[in-house]
Amino acid sequence: MAKPSRVLVVDDDAEMRALLLDVLEKDGYEVAEATDGAQAVLALRAREFDLILIDKNMPGPSGLDLLPGLRRVCPRSQFIMMTAYGDVPSYIEAVEKGAAEFLFKPFRMEELKAAIVKALGANPAPSA
């Protein structure tokens, strides 16, 4: 059995974080959480993550602002950006800044799983 992929969830909303943790852990991922950019950097310095799921709208620096810095800290990680529906400029910026996937809230859990699988590409998560 392959080593489970590690996922970091960066979102300021506790309920959202809890939901994502529940869903992803149930799917066999190893999940950590961070409430903002600072915590995310700390978590990334502590250990490596395969995938970072980051919300665009956060108090302080936004997910878009954090993206380049986090990528530098953890160059091998894949990034999935989450934002509100219709936020096309953020989508464009995220793609330009190297985000692998993009999710418009609210998204179905199937969408999330598909995006994660796609982002991880050759390194898919183990089935539960």
Place this chain on the structure above:
Amino acid sequence: MWRRWRRALAAGLARNLTTRLIILLMLVLMLITGFFDYARLVRVRERLVAQTQKDQRIFTETLALAVRQNIRRNRTTDELRELLEDILARPGLVAVVIYDPDAQIVAARLLIGFPDPVPDQAVREAMSRREAASSMLETPGGRLLRYVQPIRWPGGRTAAIEVRQTLGEMERDFRRAVRENVISRLTLLGLFVLSLVVLTRWSIGRPIRALMAGARAIGKGDLSQRIVIRRRDEIAHLAEEFNRMAENLQTAHTELVHQSEERLGLEQKVQQAQKLAAVGMLAAEVAHEMGTPLNVISGRSEVLLGTIPADHAGRRHLEVILRQVERINGIIRSLLDYTRPRRPALRPESVGAVLRRVADLLADRSRRRGVRLAVELPHDLPPVMADPDQLYQLFANLMLNALDASPEGGAIQVNAGPDPRLPVENRAGIVRGKAEGPCLAIHILDQGGGLTREQLAHVFEPFFSTKARGQGTGLGLPIVEEIVRAHRGEVEMLSAPGDGTEVIVRLPLAGTNAPADEAPVSPPAVVAQ
């Protein structure tokens, strides 16, 4: 009818200087020729009088001879009287008198109605001098021509014969001739003036009335009025000029109407775009704020749905919850789709033309506020890749902000160039969007109070406004940012409290970028599915 003619006559004479001059000249001419005619008539009369005098002299001399013959033959006074009786039949003769040497009337023959001859001074002088004398006598019955001829009386003394002849007929002829002359001249003058007036009425009055009617119609706003005059004189030229003027007025009017319609349309378009943008931003805000809780609801429902058996009654409830979340999501999506600004149709565009249109739109407003709007752009500005409508909206927003910030008597400067105009000291700035490659930078500089660093940090956020409550929507600058980003340009806002605010818009030059109509990335809708 007569009154109309009299009015026309008076108007014709008063109106037309040429007519007045012609009539005056005619009058003078008639007076001069009349004077010469009169002089001629007077000369004719004098000649006639002279002729009559001559006749009278010959007649009197003949008569004197006859009287002397009679006296020499000792004819009686009665016989002399008979002689005179016969003579008086001569036309015009009114009196023949014979005086003896004592100036006593010996014999006389008189026509009634004329004064009786008396041996007056003229008779005595003629007798004493023995010289014939001719003279004129004014009487109530007309002028009389008298001739006194001395004759030798038996005894060596001198007596006299007087013959009086009336000039009445000749005078009557003369007066008639003068009268006829005057009448014919007055008639001529009258006919002349009348024909002049008729001619004036026909040739000037009518077209002038047509011109006046045309001018009145134009004054009332009927610019389609034209005047047709088939002639080749000054009036026709005037009518031509009038028609040309009417034509120009009509063209200008049409153009003006067209322009104001265009301006109105543009304004409505901008307003509509602002309104849509406002709703769109509100919807985007709602989507942002509601995205996470909706996601939590739907996600939790999905998780729950995965844990309960297929035949459990609770599944139905969860499915309803999921459908309702999807429904809310659909509402937000359709609202966003409806209000999402269309992608700009980029093409090479002159920023100068757009800015001048904006300045034109704000001219009235800036005049009312006492703010000078100085658009100082060179005419050879390079074109940029832009959507003219969005560019218009962009600059209208920026210039409106500048106008609202300007104090009375202030100026707004719009110009082009690479470097900021505000001095570096005390200056703070914020940039939105990112311009790459060669750009055209347009500066809009006001003399308002400027913004603090804190304010500057928030100016591009939706619903943030430094204007008084109810005056600003807080959407102007977010729209500016959106448009600038859509154009792959950037907007920089510099401000120094007390010195004013400067907004610099940088737009990529035409012909330097990749095909601008092609979006750099595919639309994101695909990802969400």
